[in-house]
Amino acid sequence: MLRLADVTMTFGGLTALQDFSMTARRGEITGIIGPNGAGKTTLFNIVSGIYTQTTGKVFLEERDISGMPPERLASLGMVRTFQNIELFGQLTVLENVMVGRHTRSNSGIFACAFKLPNHLREERQIREQALKWLEFAGIADLCQVTAANLPFGKGRLLEIARALALEPRLLLMDEPAAGLNSRETLELALLIKRIRDIGVTVVLVEHDMELVMDVCDAIVVLNLGCKLATGTPRQIQENPAVIAAYLGE
Numbered sequence: 001m002l003r004l005a006d007v008t009m010t011f012g013g014l015t016a017l018q019d020f021s022m023t024a025r026r027g028e029i030t031g032i033i034g035p036n037g038a039g040k041t042t043l044f045n046i047v048s049g050i051y052t053q054t055t056g057k058v059f060l061e062e063r064d065i066s067g068m069p070p071e072r073l074a075s076l077g078m079v080r081t082f083q084n085i086e087l088f089g090q091l092t093v094l095e096n097v098m099v100g101r102h103t104r105s106n107s108g109i110f111a112c113a114f115k116l117p118n119h120l121r122e123e124r125q126i127r128e129q130a131l132k133w134l135e136f137a138g139i140a141d142l143c144q145v146t147a148a149n150l151p152f153g154k155g156r157l158l159e160i161a162r163a164l165a166l167e168p169r170l171l172l173m174d175e176p177a178a179g180l181n182s183r184e185t186l187e188l189a190l191l192i193k194r195i196r197d198i199g200v201t202v203v204l205v206e207h208d209m210e211l212v213m214d215v216c217d218a219i220v221v222l223n224l225g226c227k228l229a230t231g232t233p234r235q236i237q238e239n240p241a242v243i244a245a246y247l248g249e
Helices: 040-047 070-075 093-099 109-113 117-137 152-164 182-197 209-215 233-237 240-247
Strands: 002-011 014-024 029-033 055-060 078-081 170-174 201-205 218-223 226-231
Touching: 002 040, 014 029, 014 040, 014 055, 014 218, 014 226, 029 040, 029 182, 029 209, 040 170, 040 201, 070 078, 078 152, 093 117, 093 152, 117 152, 152 170, 152 182, 182 201, 182 209, 209 233, 218 233, 218 240, 226 233, 226 240
Parallel strands: 029 201, 029 218, 078 170, 170 201
Antiparallel strands: 002 014, 002 055, 218 226
């Protein structure tokens, strides 16, 4: 589903990624881990179109998406959530998810302004789909709550529901467990597995090793901008180079 080929990213004299290659297989959860400063955020920013790499290519399936802007990537089925939750605070929970359907909307300004029948029909469909994803995330009972009033953990679930409303083929999750307590992290793990089970490929950057080892089918380890190891959770746990990178020799 996702492939990076020999990606290098430099900022002036600093090399954040060096000849980095990886694949994320369709229908799997792939984790990207590494110590602070390893290059994980830079990698996600390249894949999601925020940065354009210095050299190398990024492929969505077999399509070269290098340098495409985020809105174009969203229309192709790639969606990202962020470590710092980004919600429309003054909108309701339901309205936040409805916004996530924007790439599926066909109504123009004229139809919206005059509330033409096709626009009203589409608006009903968007509302129904938004409610479906809120139910999937387990927060449909909060649909009329203003997003700014949500507890942090529920805000995380709302961000994920909004991302799913775009009906992505590939979901990028940037430290989804950040700020969650142990119960919320367990609920998140179950939700991520359910996302995979409905056919969405997931790539996540995460520091919570218990979550990573629980949900991931494959793991890629970054260290100092280079790929250190790749394998199953068990292989990564037993890899001496990974242990040394995290704990020292």
